[in-house]
Amino acid sequence: VKKVVVTGASGFVGRSVVAALRLRGYEVHGVARGPANDVEIDAWHPTDLLDPVATRELMGTIRASHLVHLAWTTAHGRFWSDPDNLAWSRATLALAEAFVDAGGGRAVMSGTCAQYGWDATTTGVFPETGERRPQTLYGISKQSTSDLLQAWSAEVGLSFATGLLFFPYGPYENPDRLVPSVTRSLLGGRRAEVRSGARVADFIYVEDCGAALAALLDSDVAGSVNIGTGQGIPVADVANAIAAALGREDLVQVVAPGTEPPIVADVTRLLGEVGFSARYELARGVRETIEWWRSQELTGSAAGSRPARR
Amino acid sequence: VKKVVVTGASGFVGRSVVAALRLRGYEVHGVARGPANDVEIDAWHPTDLLDPVATRELMGTIRASHLVHLAWTTAHGRFWSDPDNLAWSRATLALAEAFVDAGGGRAVMSGTCAQYGWDATTTGVFPETGERRPQTLYGISKQSTSDLLQAWSAEVGLSFATGLLFFPYGPYENPDRLVPSVTRSLLGGRRAEVRSGARVADFIYVEDCGAALAALLDSDVAGSVNIGTGQGIPVADVANAIAAALGREDLVQVVAPGTEPPIVADVTRLLGEVGFSARYELARGVRETIEWWRSQELTGSAAGSRPARR
Numbered sequence: 322v323k324k325v326v327v328t329g330a331s332g333f334v335g336r337s338v339v340a341a342l343r344l345r346g347y348e349v350h351g352v353a354r355g356p357a358n359d360v361e362i363d364a365w366h367p368t369d370l371l372d373p374v375a376t377r378e379l380m381g382t383i384r385a386s387h388l389v390h391l392a393w394t395t396a397h398g399r400f401w402s403d404p405d406n407l408a409w410s411r412a413t414l415a416l417a418e419a420f421v422d423a424g425g426g427r428a429v430m431s432g433t434c435a436q437y438g439w440d441a442t443t444t445g446v447f448p449e450t451g452e453r454r455p456q457t458l459y460g461i462s463k464q465s466t467s468d469l470l471q472a473w474s475a476e477v478g479l480s481f482a483t484g485l486l487f488f489p490y491g492p493y494e495n496p497d498r499l500v501p502s503v504t505r506s507l508l509g510g511r512r513a514e515v516r517s518g519a520r521v522a523d524f525i526y527v528e529d530c531g532a533a534l535a536a537l538l539d540s541d542v543a544g545s546v547n548i549g550t551g552q553g554i555p556v557a558d559v560a561n562a563i564a565a566a567l568g569r570e571d572l573v574q575v576v577a578p579g580t581e582p583p584i585v586a587d588v589t590r591l592l593g594e595v596g597f598s599a600r601y602e603l604a605r606g607v608r609e610t611i612e613w614w615r616s617q618e619l620t621g622s623a624a625g626s627r628p629a630r631r
Numbered sequence: 632v633k634k635v636v637v638t639g640a641s642g643f644v645g646r647s648v649v650a651a652l653r654l655r656g657y658e659v660h661g662v663a664r665g666p667a668n669d670v671e672i673d674a675w676h677p678t679d680l681l682d683p684v685a686t687r688e689l690m691g692t693i694r695a696s697h698l699v700h701l702a703w704t705t706a707h708g709r710f711w712s713d714p715d716n717l718a719w720s721r722a723t724l725a726l727a728e729a730f731v732d733a734g735g736g737r738a739v740m741s742g743t744c745a746q747y748g749w750d751a752t753t754t755g756v757f758p759e760t761g762e763r764r765p766q767t768l769y770g771i772s773k774q775s776t777s778d779l780l781q782a783w784s785a786e787v788g789l790s791f792a793t794g795l796l797f798f799p800y801g802p803y804e805n806p807d808r809l810v811p812s813v814t815r816s817l818l819g820g821r822r823a824e825v826r827s828g829a830r831v832a833d834f835i836y837v838e839d840c841g842a843a844l845a846a847l848l849d850s851d852v853a854g855s856v857n858i859g860t861g862q863g864i865p866v867a868d869v870a871n872a873i874a875a876a877l878g879r880e881d882l883v884q885v886v887a888p889g890t891e892p893p894i895v896a897d898v899t900r901l902l903g904e905v906g907f908s909a910r911y912e913l914a915r916g917v918r919e920t921i922e923w924w925r926s927q928e929l930t931g932s933a934a935g936s937r938p939a940r941r
Contacts, residue, residue, distance in 0.1 A: 406779075408728065410721075411683075411720075411725050414717055414718075418718065458786055462779055469775040472768040476713075477714050
């Protein structure tokens with residue numbers, strides 16, 4: 322049996338990764354400071370990954386063949402410059418060492434499209450071979466950690482890939498982000514003001530994102546792989562899709578159209594080498610997301626009260 | 632009093648850094664797994680920096696204002712692809728965190744000219760603004776660690792610089808490297824075959840290298856600073872300088888002239904911003920080195936038996 326450790330398994334993306342890996346027959350061991358009761362999983366391990374001694378002990382106990390590393394500092398807005406990015410980088414290196422020392426052979430970590438340069442000189446479509454010019458501590462930390470692990474893996478015989486996540490949306494997303502905030506405003510009958518409406522980005526439904534990462538893990542593709550749909554969608558269209566699904570076009574106001582270049586994944590590797598393509602159209606992903614938020618409001622749960630983790 | 636922690640203080644470059652810092656009035660705390668009895672220093676701490684718990688405890692005890700981090704895996708030949716580069720990267724991140732948490736304000740780490748790309752497309756003179764295309768696990772590890780610390784420092788208010796070392800030579804260098812191996816062969820009356828004789832590199836006497844790093848620490852210059860002389864010297868000239876000093880030109884044979892581009896530091900920052908320039912000419916540096924090796928042979932010490940550390 323293929324045994325996989327998933328860090329950040331109770332988080333926004335982690336939940337979808339866990340589900341996709343179980344569908345593929347993996348025995349899934351989730352690591353999270355706060356395990357989630359509503360995730361179907363083989364085992365939870367409430368380990369603090371910032372503690373390298375505990376991490377090494379955990380990996381020695383589980384002795385997994387596979388690793389998906391998603392845990393990172395993800396506080397909305399703040400994560401771009403959060404000093405804890407450094408702690409997560411060193412924790413990631415320690416985790417990889419402990420995983421390999423315990424016999425692990427295949428690992429995937431989540432990176433970010435922010436590892437590319439987003440300035441006006443880009444075409445807006447990013448192949449993995451493109452230049453990396455991350456502008457933030459978050460982007461630099463992910464890029465540095467990934468570079469290091471890639472070079473190290475070649476020396477120790479670890480099969481290693483980084484999935485560069487574009488813009489996942491869906492259930493359990495941080496409520497302050499675009500899709501949840503518009504959805505919740507409209508569900509509550511409140512106006513939603515949407516900035517940078519003309520900005521084009523690669524939005525991917527989180528279930529597709531999780532399935533893509535699981536497919537990447539199950540392959541032997543090494544290096545960076547973009548995780549997106551390959552389709553650019555203007556922010557305004559996302560807001561309008563939510564409004565249309567709820568019949569509340571009257572509540573959405575798009576301001577500050579935005580002149581930044583698009584941020585869209587080149588999915589040649591994901592399609593051709595990993596063999597994965599996204600299944601959810603925007604309208605369907607939005608409907609699923611709305612249903613989930615509606616269920617949250619109905620059950621009165623403190624939506625998004627758990628800090629989202631990639 | 633300015634209190635500085637120097638890691639790798641018993642190593643090849645570390646010894647010169649310690650001496651230069653004491654001249655500048657620092658209280659110097661050396662960290663090394665094996666302290667050196669023959670180094671004048673204020674205190675030795677025999678801490679294993681790969682142990683993050685011990686590192687944190689040490690930094691909390693010393694509470695230094697300054698840090699020079701030189702320790703790294705440096706086994707000759709093997710360090711380029713040594714898997715321990717990963718361990719040193721994460722140890723470096725943990726050290727920086729612990730240093731700042733204990734009140735530290737200014738840090739310098741040693742990088743390497745191998746962080747630049749050495750292929751045929753370069754001009755051979757490397758300004759710090761130049762592209763980084765490290766080709767080895769060692770170069771990638773130094774580059775990634777330095778990038779990360781630079782971005783993190785800006786967020787936590789640490790003043791941080793990386794000194795990119797070119798080609799230091801002198802006493803205590805690993806005996807398998809160019810200058811020691813030619814010197815020892817000629818001292819023993821044996822022939823020395825020198826490869827890549829036409830290769831031009833920026834050789835800097837280790838005392839200058841240590842003094843430059845001390846000057847960099849004592850400044851508030853941030854970012855990358857090349858540590859070299861700014862002068863390219865062909866490998867053949869280095870060998871011939873040793874032969875001339877010993878009157879044994881007959882024993883040196885230069886083979887495989889080499890067609891690689893030069894590797895020379897652009898020292899604009901070191902001169903203009905740090906205010907340092909190298910004092911040793913090649914002939915003098917070579918003479919000092921020969922004298923040291925002669926004293927080693929006379930006292931019968933196991934020359935270079937201690938693994939050199941940067």
